[in-house]
Amino acid sequence: MRDYQPINIETHLSRIALFNGLGADEISKIAKGARELRCDKGDMLFYRGDPCKGFHVLVFGQVKLSFSSTQGVDKVVEVVEQGQSFGEAIMFLDKPYPVSAQALSSSLLLHVSKAVILDELGRDHGFVRKMLAGMAMRMHQLMLDVEGYSLHTGKQRIIGYLMHELQESQLSEENVVLELHVNKGVIASRLNLTQEHFSRILHELSDLGLIKVEGKRILIPNVARLNKHQSE
DSSP states (O other): OOOOOOOOHHHHHHTSGGGTTOOHHHHHHHHHTEEEEEEOTTOEEEOTTOOOOEEEEEEESOEEEEEEOTTSOEEEEEEEOTTOEEOHHHHHHTOOOSSEEEESSSEEEEEEEHHHHHHHHHHOHHHHHHHHHHHHHHHHHHHHHHHHHHHSOHHHHHHHHHHHHSOGGGTTOEEEEEEOSSOHHHHHHHTTOOHHHHHHHHHHHHHTTSOEEETTEEEEEEHHHHHHHTTO
């Protein structure tokens, strides 16, 4: 682990969507129960089965939430991005972590203790609503994932993923270059595909002229044509 300069936790908490609308006093109270975690790529934050004593907020970087199947295969549940939080529901359930968390890149996180959150929830009903909304959005996304795994083909899942990664302004453009921020193995697991199946579909899409793969760069000659192929 490299040496890092300490940060102003209150400043970073005030920039996170979950804490929007809280005053300086409220932020200060939460900051007293928060500590920073700096991780290099590959570092483990926690393992499946570890006790959960709070939740994490990702200030920058990427974190993979995953578990190992009975066959020893790593199954990626989610890739957490900047500004997102994770672990709130498990914290309230008083259960151990059902997944492991590993940094996919150099990352800065804040760990917020359960005690300080319970104090704030008892005082501020607006904060209660924000916590519930955040967990509801996470549940909704998980339901969409299950639907996608059950009803969509591997090709549809991959095209859907690529479309999701594009900016809205790029959806009608041509010759768009998409830079993948995680390796293909992580993406394949996230989409419930084997790496071999994932690679095979990328080759099929390349042969159709829908994409061109150059390492982590995906060139999409015509975004609308790729999106249309998702329903064919």
